[in-house]
Amino acid sequence: MIDTSHATVAPRPVGVNPWVPSTVRIQAIRPEITDVATYDLEFVDDEKGARFRFLPGQFNMLYLPGVGEVAISISGDPAQHGTLAHTIRKAGNVTAALAKLPVGATLGLRGPYGTSWPIETARGNDVILVAGGIGLAPLRPVVCDIVTNRSSYGRVSILHGARNPEGLLFPSEYEHWRANGIDFQTTVDRAADGWTGSVGVVTLLLDRLPLPNPAETVLFACGPEVMMHYTTKTAMGRNVDPGHIWLSTERNMACAIGLCGHCQFGPVFVCKEGPVFNYERIAPYLTIEGL
Ligand SMILES: Cc1cc2nc3c(=O)[nH]c(=O)nc-3n(C[C@H](O)[C@H](O)[C@H](O)COP(=O)(O)OP(=O)(O)OC[C@H]3O[C@@H](n4cnc5c(N)ncnc54)[C@H](O)[C@@H]3O)c2cc1C
Structure with a gap:
């Protein structure tokens, strides 16, 4: 049973005027x-x-x-x-x-x-990170923590998809990540000359991924919303608990401190309650077009 009591937290810099850069x-x-x-x-x-x-x-x-x-x-x-x-x-x-x-x-x-990926919850469990394009950037700090504290985590897979091979982010780090026991996989929508890897959407990698302990698997995803929608669907189809899935969302933002309402997403402000949300918190709003 995964302990999800470690809510993602949003520490506000103490004693700092939030308007002053x-x-x-x-x-x-x-x-x-x-x-x-x-x-x-x-x-x-x-x-x-x-x-x-x-x-x-x-x-x-x-x-x-x-x-x-x-x-x-x-x-x-x-x-x-x-x-x-x-x-x-x-x-x-x-x-x-x-x-x-x-x-x-x-x-x-x-x-x-904003809120953070719940790494305390991920530690001790199997972890899947799913990143579409530049969505690997907000997940990179998690990868750094996994590499530094590798023995604290179970099986770790990173599934990274991009439009084409040139769109795969941080390629110089893949070898280092794999050397640290991370199953790092890539796929592209369109192959290029010389590409011998997977072609297709990132959910195909998730479909094929061995999941020996779905009840003890935590999934973090970041990328286009349509990708995150199908990622959660696929993961739940593989018996990953929806409460163990976290997504990072993006909305146009202005104040970043929950006052102006620019980043409102249904009843939540992405800047304050997000950008990292538990899937169950935002599931009802993810499928509403234009929200
Ligand atoms: C919490 C959060 C974290 C983010 N992290 C990153 C990050 O790590 N790296 C990063 O590059 N961006 C990130 N973004 C997105 C970034 O804030 C926006 O792209 C921003 O609007 C860019 O400002 P701009 O003035 O350059 O472009 P704008 O003038 O705001 O936008 C110009 C055009 O680009 C389009 N556009 C804007 N953003 C996007 C987008 N994300 N995807 C596709 N089209 C877009 C707009 O629709 C518009 O037509 C993040 C956003 C949020 C809310």
């Missing part, structure tokens, strides 16, 4: 896939940097003066302090402006916000 500097930029790069950010104020902690799955608001603010998940290792990795896709105004910034440039950061 801190200044961070771009320490490094790592191009990942087309239009996606990982930015290592360091606080200009060393003391703030030393104090900053986050939980896997939480996000920051990144602010470019004169342009705007965007919610971006933290994609780095929660156990490493000093720099904060954010893996960002160029989507519109703010992220396009961000993509033009060089190493050394500064921007504003508020956070961390």
Whole structure:
């Protein structure tokens, strides 16, 4: 029986005015896939940097003066302090402006916000992470925790799907993850020359995955909502308990502290009660188009 009493928590930075961003500097930029790069950010104020902690799955608001603010998940290792990795896709105004910034440039950061993946619940159980495209970024902190504390987890599988082989995120890390006892599998919607791997949607990998202990299996998924919908359906069809499934959702966000209502999803605010939700909490709203 899995103990799900470890609710995902949303610690609010103590004694910090949530409206005031801190200044961070771009320490490094790592191009990942087309239009996606990982930015290592360091606080200009060393003391703030030393104090900053986050939980896997939480996000920051990144602010470019004169342009705007965007919610971006933290994609780095929660156990490493000093720099904060954010893996960002160029989507519109703010992220396009961000993509033009060089190493050394500064921007504003508020956070961390939102709920986290319940890793305390996952420990001691079998774990499946399902990631569609850039959805692997918010799950990467969980992978870091699994690699560091491998013996605390049972069987671990990561199922990562992308449109094409060039869309698979963090390819340089797969070998390291596999060497740490993680069953890491990929699939693509469209193959390219030389691709010998799986072709098809990520749920096909989940269909074929050996699940010796479905009652003691925890599943975290992040990606397009349609992918998460079919992932949960497939997992439940394989006898994974719906209460053991967590999903990370995205909605347009403005305040990030549960006041403005921009990110309302049915009766919940994604910024405060999410972005990581237990499936049972949001199941009724997932199938309502345009919600
Ligand atoms: C909790 C949370 C965590 C997030 N984490 C990340 C992250 O780690 N990395 C990341 O790159 N993004 C992440 N996002 C998404 C990011 O906040 C949005 O893409 C944001 O709107 C980009 O702002 P912009 O001004 O560049 O584009 P906008 O001007 O807001 O959007 C420009 C155009 O792109 C479209 N668009 C916006 N977002 C998306 C999207 N996600 N997918 C497809 N089309 C989109 C819009 O419909 C619009 O047409 C996250 C969002 C949330 C709520």
